[in-house]
Amino acid sequence: MSDPSKGGSQTIVPAEPASHRRESSTKEKAWEEQTLAPTLERSPERQSGFTTISNYPVRRLYTPTNLADWSPERDLGYPGEPPYTRGIHSTMHRGRLWTMRQFAGFGAAEDTNQRFRYLLAQGQTGLSTAFDLPTLMGYDSDHPLSEGEVGKCGVAISSLADMEVLFDQIPLADVTTSMTINSPAAIIWAMYLAVAEKQGADWKKISGTLQNDILKEYIAQKEYIYPPEPSMRLVIDTFEFGVKNTPKFNTISISGYHIREAGSTASQELAFTLRDGLEYVEWGMRRGLDVDEFVPQLSFFFNAHSDFFEEIAKYRAARRIWNKAMVERYKAKNPRTWALRFHTQTAGCSLTAQQPYNNVVRTALQALAAVLGGTQSLHTNSLDEAWALPTEFAATIALRTQQIIAHETGVTNTVDPLGGSYFVETLTNEIERGAWDYIEKIDALGGMVAAIERGYPQREIAEASYRYQVALDKKEKIMVGVNDYVSQEKPLDTLQIDETVAHRQAERLRKLRADRSSDEVARRLAALRKATKSKDNLMPYIFEAVKSYATLGEICDAMRETFGTYEEVAIT
Amino acid sequence: MPDKKIRVLIAKPGLDGHDRGAKVIARALRDAGMEVIYTGLRQTPEMIATAAIQEDVDVIGLSILSGAHNTICPQLMKLLHDKGMTEVIVLLGGIIPEADVAELKKAGIAEIFLPGTSTQDIVDFIHKRVPQTS
Numbered sequence: 001m002s003d004p005s006k007g008g009s010q011t012i013v014p015a016e017p018a019s020h021r022r023e024s025s026t027k028e029k030a031w032e033e034q035t036l037a038p039t040l041e042r043s044p045e046r047q048s049g050f051t052t053i054s055n056y057p058v059r060r061l062y063t064p065t066n067l068a069d070w071s072p073e074r075d076l077g078y079p080g081e082p083p084y085t086r087g088i089h090s091t092m093h094r095g096r097l098w099t100m101r102q103f104a105g106f107g108a109a110e111d112t113n114q115r116f117r118y119l120l121a122q123g124q125t126g127l128s129t130a131f132d133l134p135t136l137m138g139y140d141s142d143h144p145l146s147e148g149e150v151g152k153c154g155v156a157i158s159s160l161a162d163m164e165v166l167f168d169q170i171p172l173a174d175v176t177t178s179m180t181i182n183s184p185a186a187i188i189w190a191m192y193l194a195v196a197e198k199q200g201a202d203w204k205k206i207s208g209t210l211q212n213d214i215l216k217e218y219i220a221q222k223e224y225i226y227p228p229e230p231s232m233r234l235v236i237d238t239f240e241f242g243v244k245n246t247p248k249f250n251t252i253s254i255s256g257y258h259i260r261e262a263g264s265t266a267s268q269e270l271a272f273t274l275r276d277g278l279e280y281v282e283w284g285m286r287r288g289l290d291v292d293e294f295v296p297q298l299s300f301f302f303n304a305h306s307d308f309f310e311e312i313a314k315y316r317a318a319r320r321i322w323n324k325a326m327v328e329r330y331k332a333k334n335p336r337t338w339a340l341r342f343h344t345q346t347a348g349c350s351l352t353a354q355q356p357y358n359n360v361v362r363t364a365l366q367a368l369a370a371v372l373g374g375t376q377s378l379h380t381n382s383l384d385e386a387w388a389l390p391t392e393f394a395a396t397i398a399l400r401t402q403q404i405i406a407h408e409t410g411v412t413n414t415v416d417p418l419g420g421s422y423f424v425e426t427l428t429n430e431i432e433r434g435a436w437d438y439i440e441k442i443d444a445l446g447g448m449v450a451a452i453e454r455g456y457p458q459r460e461i462a463e464a465s466y467r468y469q470v471a472l473d474k475k476e477k478i479m480v481g482v483n484d485y486v487s488q489e490k491p492l493d494t495l496q497i498d499e500t501v502a503h504r505q506a507e508r509l510r511k512l513r514a515d516r517s518s519d520e521v522a523r524r525l526a527a528l529r530k531a532t533k534s535k536d537n538l539m540p541y542i543f544e545a546v547k548s549y550a551t552l553g554e555i556c557d558a559m560r561e562t563f564g565t566y567e568e569v570a571i572t
Numbered sequence: 573m574p575d576k577k578i579r580v581l582i583a584k585p586g587l588d589g590h591d592r593g594a595k596v597i598a599r600a601l602r603d604a605g606m607e608v609i610y611t612g613l614r615q616t617p618e619m620i621a622t623a624a625i626q627e628d629v630d631v632i633g634l635s636i637l638s639g640a641h642n643t644i645c646p647q648l649m650k651l652l653h654d655k656g657m658t659e660v661i662v663l664l665g666g667i668i669p670e671a672d673v674a675e676l677k678k679a680g681i682a683e684i685f686l687p688g689t690s691t692q693d694i695v696d697f698i699h700k701r702v703p704q705t706s
Contacts, residue, residue, distance in 0.1 A: 133587035133638055145616075148643025149587050222589025222613055262592050349592075353667075353687040386687055387669060388639075462595050469596045473690045482688040491670045497639065570591075570612035572582075572598040 025065055036060075053307035053477065054265035055467070056430070062422035070425060075320075079415045082327070084319035085428065086416035087374035088339040093412035097125075099377035100402045101178060101343065105130030105154035106389045107501045108508075109165035112155040116170060118392065124399055127170070127208075128178040128379060130154035130389075131188070136223045138184045138556030141505035151501035153389070154180075158505065159551045161512055163191040164198070173201035177208040178253070178343070178377075183225040185212035186234050186539060187555050190546040193246070209250035209299055209343070212238055215276040216255045218452045218568065220262035220461065225556060228449045230563035234538060235280065236287045239294045241539035250299040252280060253343060259457075260303035261349045263465020266314050267431050269303060271438030272448075272457050274321050278439070279448040281330060292334035295326065299376075300342035304366040306350045311366070312418060313427035315373030318342065320432055321439075344370035345379040353386040355481035355489055364401050371405055372418055378402055388494035458571050509551065516549040524548045525558045532562035577607040578702050579629040583620045584613050585648070586640045593665060594635035600691035601633075606698070617648040621655055629660060630702045633694075636666040641676065649680040661701050665689070 024032065050058045059066075077083055080090030089095060102124055104115045116127055131154040134146035140158040141150045150156050157163055167177075172195060181188045189210050196206050214231040217224045224231065235252065242251035256273035264272070277298065284294050302318065304311055322340035326332040346366040351359045360383050367380045380398040382390030390398070406412060418424045445451040452458070471477040478484045524545040531541045538559075545555050582598045584591055591613060602608045609627050611620065624632050636644060645664065652660060664676065665685040673684050683697055 137587045139587075145587060148640035149638055152639035153588070217589075222591060224589075261590075263596075387667065462599075465592055466596055466599050469600070469691060473692060479688070483690070494669060496669075568612065570610055572595045572602075572608070572610045 052310040062426050066426045083323045085316050086419050092415040097406050098375050099126040100124050101126040101128045101377045103128040103130050103379045107151040108504050109162040113166050113168050126176045131181055132156045138225050140551045140553035142509050152497050156505050160191050160546050163195050167195050172196040180211045182214055182217050185210050186238050186542050190543040194547050203246050207248040209253050212252040213255045216258050219457045221258040224566050226563040227566045232283050236283050237537045237539050239284050242297050243294050251297045253299050253301045255301040257301050257303045257345050262461050264461045265464050266310050267434040270314050271435040275439045275442045275448050291330045291332050292337050296336035302342055302344050303347050304344045304370040305347040308369050311369040312373045313431050316428045317432035341376045343377040344375040346381045351386040352481050356383050359383040384492050384494050391495050455571050520548045521550045529558045579607045580631040581609050581624050581629040582633045583611040583615050584635050585615050585644045586638050588638040590637050604695040617651050621651040631661045633663045646679045
């Protein structure tokens with residue numbers, strides 16, 4: 001292990017996990033001598049060693065001796081009960097399938113509204129909104145820095161007026177919606193709640209998920225506006241508001257997805273995400289919130305990468321770690337606090353621009369790992385996403401992939417079908433142990449905010465990502481169609497977003513600013529500005545500002561004045 | 573006379589924060605013996621051009637994944653031209669539709685590296701184009 005205070009860095013991977021140094025049984029020894037040894041002499045294995053995609057060593061064979069210290073009653077338990085290794089519901093996917101929730105967003109609100117309604121008509125069971133970069137960074141579509149970016153990576157939302165168009169004819173009382181927004185999460189959520197209110201939907205009953213996970217922005221995705229301290233205040237404000245007003249809404253989706261996409265290993269993804277989770281719990285408790293009241297509204301979001309068993313073990317270990325931390329660290333008493341619920345997305349970084357139709361196969365296998373790992377909801381990537389946002393054609397195949405897994409493969413017929421596999425149980429134990437090592441190291445640094453400020457997780461991820469690139473360049477790891485099995489294919493037809501979206505948005509904003517009551521907007525923004533300097537929960541002020549049709553950019557600016565903005569020290 | 577190290581500015585323009593590619597390239601070029609300066613995130617074309625002059629670089633490597641390349645690249649090329657930096661080699665990496673490649677090259681981008689490029693290919697390209705130091 002490395003000393004995090006020094007520049008050098010080394011991923012936490014036990015060189016030889018304890019379970020690899022176990023005594024073989026007499027029968028196994030006999031097999032090694034009589035059957036294995038002659039085979040190896042005749043034809044050696046393809047490689048001197050085998051590892052997961054995260055470089056974790058994998059043995060030739062797993063047997064009961066790998067699980068010598070393992071107790072099925074203690075470590076596996078039963079589904080729906082601690083330690084939740086087998087899943088958080090007693091009947092899992094026999095009772096209810098996971099939510100098929102395809103992430104979508106492009107162009108202006110009316111473009112995405114049309115895609116949403118199409119996906120719901122195709123049997124999708126939940127919505128998930130992608131916002132464009134100006135929205136994610138708290139700029140209106142007509143801000144100079146938004147030039148060239150409006151509607152490109154998601155939908156452009158600059159005010160409540162856009163949000164009303166986005167959810168036009170979509171009943172928020174019935175459909176659950178996930179919103180991938182972080183720094184301006186409180187504002188976008190306020191817009192959503194305002195639309196729900198206008199539709200007459202009961203806040204106590206509506207459900208959905210706000211990503212709202214600022215810590216992983218500093219660590220990996222880098223879409224932050226304010227420094228950590230005021231950003232965390234905003235997050236805890238939404239927790240507090242959610243407990244009182246929207247008990248069924250997930251006020252955060254603590255995300256490993258982006259950490260993995262930035263190049264982390266599976267165990268880093270797991271450890272940094274769960275340690276982020278503990279950080280939010282601690283900040284919430286410091287605010288005076290009851291752990292058994294607000295934590296049940298915290299959800300998680302993991303990546304489904306290509307190493308099949310490593311991913312399944314990761315999800316199983318995640319549930320076990322969270323349960324243990326909630327019980328031991330925070331003395332939680334509510335089973336809903338103990339049970340880790342998660343969304344999964346297949347790995348965008350595993351998609352290849354070359355031979356893009358192969359991505360359908362990759363995505364299907366990754367999705368299968370997520371299902372076998374007990375996911376609560378799932379997004380499957382589209383085959384063209386190494387090039388652009390998906391076309392309707394590509395997005396439909398991605399959704400159909402989930403429907404095929406659900407209805408044709410039979411993997412949903414029993415709970416945790418891999419439970420008891422010597423390999424999967426051993427890997428689950430080892431990934432759990434590796435994650436605890438990282439978690440304790442971050443504890444020792446003073447928590448995740450302190451670790452981020454020292455660049456610790458950022459450096460660990462950069463190291464892992466570079467090692468993976470070197471392995472690809474040396475062909476130690478193979479990506480089909482990229483560094484082996486290369487062939488020429490004709491380019492795909494991809495979705496194009498042109499600049500007319502930006503012009504439409506600019507015109508809509510001009511009209512909005514002319515039509516609204518500028519006095520009321522000024523009053524609401526002044527009240528918010530004043531509240532930023534107090535200890536008040538900011539959600540009610542943001543909600544009132546949103547309802548006066550103050551824009552996203554104006555509301556973010558009001559908070560920028562007090563909170564300032566964050567610049568990272570870039571680590572390369 | 574000892575060779576002068578090739579100087580490269582790796583820049584991440586636009587609002588996007590996905591810096592995995594930029595950081596990997598920065599590290600790979602450094603490992604290949606080049607002097608690499610990384611601008612950090614969210615640089616405007618103006619900031620990039622200014623940094624390129626101040627750092628007196630031979631090469632600028634841009635990483636753009638957000639689809640804003642058609643706006644950003646021509647702006648940067650014009651600024652470099654106006655500031656008299658006509659010798660600098662500008663490379664672009666990221667998610668660039670093949671349909672945009674010809675227009676970007678016409679604007680002065682020396683080469684465009686698409687997803688899946690090996691870092692060695694980029695090192696080789698730079699050595700070929702900055703021959704006095706290879």
